[in-house]
Amino acid sequence: MEEKILECTHLTKKFGKKEVLKDVSLTVKAGDILGFIGPNGAGKTTTIKLILGLQNITSGTVKINGYDIEKEFTKAIKRVGTIVENPDLYMYMSGYENLKLIANLYEGITKERINEVIKLVGLENRIKDKVSKYSLGMRQRLGIAQAIMHKPNLLILDEPTNGLDPEGIKQVKDLLVKLAKEEKMAILISSHNLLELDSFCTKVTIIKNGEIVESTSIEEAKKVNSNSTYKIEVEKAEEAIKALEEKVEKIDDKNIRVFVNKEEIPKIIENLIKSNIKIYEVYQEEITLEDAFLKKTGGNVID
Amino acid sequence: MINLIKNELKKIFKKKVLYVILIVTLGVCVLSNILNKKFQDIGAIYNDEEKDMYEESLEYAIESGDKEYEIECRSFLQAAKLAENYEKGSWQEYIISDRIQPIIGDMLKSQSDIEAYETYEVKYNEIIKRLEANDWKVFANEELENINALLESSPEDNLLKIQKQVVEWRLEKDIPYGISDLNKYLDSWTSAKIMEQEFKEKNNLSHSEKLEEEQNIETIKLCEYAIENKINSNIIIRGNPDLEFNLSYSAKSLLLEAVETYQFFIIIAVVIIAGTIISEEFNKGTIKLLLVRPYKRTQILLSKFITCIIILLLSIISVIVMQTIVGGITFGFESYKDPTLIYDFGTNTLKEVSLISYLGISTLAIMPKFILLMTLAFAISTILLNSPMAIAIPLLGIMAESIINQLVLIYPKARFLIYFVTPNWDLNMYLFGSSPTFENITLPFSICICLPYFIVMMVLSIYSFKKRNIKNI
Numbered sequence: 068m069e070e071k072i073l074e075c076t077h078l079t080k081k082f083g084k085k086e087v088l089k090d091v092s093l094t095v096k097a098g099d100i101l102g103f104i105g106p107n108g109a110g111k112t113t114t115i116k117l118i119l120g121l122q123n124i125t126s127g128t129v130k131i132n133g134y135d136i137e138k139e140f141t142k143a144i145k146r147v148g149t150i151v152e153n154p155d156l157y158m159y160m161s162g163y164e165n166l167k168l169i170a171n172l173y174e175g176i177t178k179e180r181i182n183e184v185i186k187l188v189g190l191e192n193r194i195k196d197k198v199s200k201y202s203l204g205m206r207q208r209l210g211i212a213q214a215i216m217h218k219p220n221l222l223i224l225d226e227p228t229n230g231l232d233p234e235g236i237k238q239v240k241d242l243l244v245k246l247a248k249e250e251k252m253a254i255l256i257s258s259h260n261l262l263e264l265d266s267f268c269t270k271v272t273i274i275k276n277g278e279i280v281e282s283t284s285i286e287e288a289k290k291v292n293s294n295s296t297y298k299i300e301v302e303k304a305e306e307a308i309k310a311l312e313e314k315v316e317k318i319d320d321k322n323i324r325v326f327v328n329k330e331e332i333p334k335i336i337e338n339l340i341k342s343n344i345k346i347y348e349v350y351q352e353e354i355t356l357e358d359a360f361l362k363k364t365g366g367n368v369i370d
Numbered sequence: 371m372i373n374l375i376k377n378e379l380k381k382i383f384k385k386k387v388l389y390v391i392l393i394v395t396l397g398v399c400v401l402s403n404i405l406n407k408k409f410q411d412i413g414a415i416y417n418d419e420e421k422d423m424y425e426e427s428l429e430y431a432i433e434s435g436d437k438e439y440e441i442e443c444r445s446f447l448q449a450a451k452l453a454e455n456y457e458k459g460s461w462q463e464y465i466i467s468d469r470i471q472p473i474i475g476d477m478l479k480s481q482s483d484i485e486a487y488e489t490y491e492v493k494y495n496e497i498i499k500r501l502e503a504n505d506w507k508v509f510a511n512e513e514l515e516n517i518n519a520l521l522e523s524s525p526e527d528n529l530l531k532i533q534k535q536v537v538e539w540r541l542e543k544d545i546p547y548g549i550s551d552l553n554k555y556l557d558s559w560t561s562a563k564i565m566e567q568e569f570k571e572k573n574n575l576s577h578s579e580k581l582e583e584e585q586n587i588e589t590i591k592l593c594e595y596a597i598e599n600k601i602n603s604n605i606i607i608r609g610n611p612d613l614e615f616n617l618s619y620s621a622k623s624l625l626l627e628a629v630e631t632y633q634f635f636i637i638i639a640v641v642i643i644a645g646t647i648i649s650e651e652f653n654k655g656t657i658k659l660l661l662v663r664p665y666k667r668t669q670i671l672l673s674k675f676i677t678c679i680i681i682l683l684l685s686i687i688s689v690i691v692m693q694t695i696v697g698g699i700t701f702g703f704e705s706y707k708d709p710t711l712i713y714d715f716g717t718n719t720l721k722e723v724s725l726i727s728y729l730g731i732s733t734l735a736i737m738p739k740f741i742l743l744m745t746l747a748f749a750i751s752t753i754l755l756n757s758p759m760a761i762a763i764p765l766l767g768i769m770a771e772s773i774i775n776q777l778v779l780i781y782p783k784a785r786f787l788i789y790f791v792t793p794n795w796d797l798n799m800y801l802f803g804s805s806p807t808f809e810n811i812t813l814p815f816s817i818c819i820c821l822p823y824f825i826v827m828m829v830l831s832i833y834s835f836k837k838r839n840i841k842n843i
Contacts (some may be wrong), residue, residue: 116840159384164384168377168381169663171376172374
């Protein structure tokens with residue numbers, strides 16, 4: 068049995084009378100990468116703040132490495148690395164000075180370790196520059212560096228891919244996979260975009276309006292998404308719908324949507340051509356995992 | 371904890387604000403030293419400014435036909451011309467102004483009366499002759515003779531006795547007339563002695579009169595010490611306005627009051643740091659970086675508070691060092707060798723203390739004021755997370771201090787304000803056994819007033835910091 072690093076049970080958070088989190092339970096084991104998905108305002112950041120002891124828990128418990136975050140804060144937080152919301156760093160200092168400050172707060176972080184981490188996030192060339200001169204992507208990298216510097220066994224990252232270019236996103240993903248595999252780190256990573264996460268998360272948890280609506284392994288989640296949709300631009304939508312037997316939907320006068328697998332697409336095109344319908348464009352519509360879930364559960368309402 | 375404090379200091383020294391304040395303070399320090407020096411150099415009796423003034427006045431007097439004023443101006447200008455032959459600030463200059471100028475005036479007045487004019491002229495020539503003989507003691511002896519003659523007719527005249535003592539000192543200690551500091555000690559001693567008599571005659575002194583009397587005693591003792599030991603420079607005056615006004619500045623006299631003189635800069639530096647040290651981290655979001663480390667929130671808060679105290683000490687030290695160097699360059703470093711004297715009201719004796727211990731004690735005594743203002747900024751910063759307010763309110767507090775303290779001094783009805791913190795936070799008034807500025811308060815009383823303010827502010831800060839939810843930014 069793998070050890071549970073993070074265990075949240077029945078977390079509830081109220082701001083006044085407003086309940087922003089309702090009965091949220093989460094578990095992250097060593098080596099797991101948990102994708103924590105939800106639209107803006109769903110309660111992702113609040114959950115993370117409760118886990119980190121940055122806000123008071125109304126009811127429920129958070130245990131990290133077996134220590135309760137409220138009762139034994141220093142022990143619980145000791146092996147946690149994190150970025151909450153934005154990578155807010157001291158803008159008037161250089162990247163290296165920022166890391167040095169944080170290294171001072173833990174025992175046994177050597178110069179070699181700091182340099183190693185800098186290399187790991189790819190900031191060697193700019194580390195002596197002031198953070199105020201960094202782009203958001205570079206700050207994000209520095210944020211990750213400060214989060215992993217003290218070799219935590221739980222990494223909590225709030226939207227870590229914000230501001231990164233595709234190359235950067237790939238680097239971060241590779242780094243996280245490596246950390247989870249080699250150092251047996253438990254990683255919780257939040258995002259509003261599941262597509263970005265599905266390639267490397269081992270589990271996903273979806274939160275909406277403060278409640279968890281789905282918590283499953285990534286394989287399960289992908290099954291839901293297997294039926295894809297295609298959009299076809301034709302001359303007259305009405306005629307095209309008549310010509311097709313498959314499940315089809317009219318979008319507007321010139322566009323239709325078909326719900327089929329990839330293999331059936333050539334056949335559909337053939338049918339349309341046979342019926343003398345002019346086709347201008349055929350393309351796969353990207354329905355994210357999240358969209359699929361949201362469809363299932365209705366839209367998120369920010370109140 | 372020590373690592374936390376080190377980090378806080380690093381953060382502060384990376385910012386520009388402290389350096390800006392330091393440079394501004396240095397600028398003010400240099401300017402005020404130069405101005406003090408300049409002011410002092412005008413010290414000669416017949417200086418250029420006065421001459422210009424009298425020349426203008428003379429033209430005006432001739433135009434308006436004011437004979438008497440015309441004579442006054444003319445006699446000054448003639449005397450000034452005569453004084454040009456001698457060194458500025460020399461004893462001859464003093465004699466010219468004290469003895470010759472009135473004679474010139476008399477001569478100008480009696481131009482129509484030839485007989486009178488001639489007697490004055492004889493007198494004039496005689497004094498000039500003696501001036502050239504270059505012996506000021508002739509004049510002193512003459513003065514002494516005159517006083518003795520007067521004393522014979524009225525032996526109980528106090529003023530004459532005082533004047534006699536001054537002349538005797540002058541002769542004994544070889545103090546020529548002039549504007550040297552020793553002369554100023556003689557002058558101050560004279561006026562303080564006269565005041566002493568007045569206080570003796572009065573019964574039921576009010577509190578403020580008692581304070582004045584104490585100061586008077588201090589003036590007398592200090593002057594006596596300076597004259598006896600022939601110290602021709604400014605020796606310690608613990609805010610004694612009688613002497614402060616008269617004596618010339620020296621590097622040392624300015625240094626002794628440096629913390630008080632530049633306290634506003636110290637307060638600004640400390641209040642800016644204390645007022646931003648918490649709120650800025652909240653407003654910029656960096657507090658999260660700090661709160662997810664293996665330290666308790668109380669530890670984090672206290673380390674920030676201790677950092678503020680370190681900044682306070684550093685500001686005080688830098689002000690002292692600054693004045694030591696700038697004062698030394700402007701006025702010369704010799705005066706630092708002068709003794710540091712204080713008058714102990716407990717034992718009624720004059721004591722010599724070391725410069726360092728005097729600076730230490732007087733700084734320590736004003737500490738409650740600095741720390742309370744700093745804690746106020748710190749508490750507002752922690753509770754309201756509003757830096758501008760955290761900086762502005764303590765600065766308003768300094769303004770309120772002067773108003774409230776005045777009220778307590780002047781209106782008996784405002785007496786209850788004595789329980790407010792401002793009349794109590796500067797413990798310098800208790801030093802060396804002197805009576806406090808305000809009636810019927812004691813050192814334990816002041817401490818009992820200051821402490822609760824401090825404790826309440828600290829407890830509220832700690833409570834609000836511990837319970838605070840870190841909101842989204």
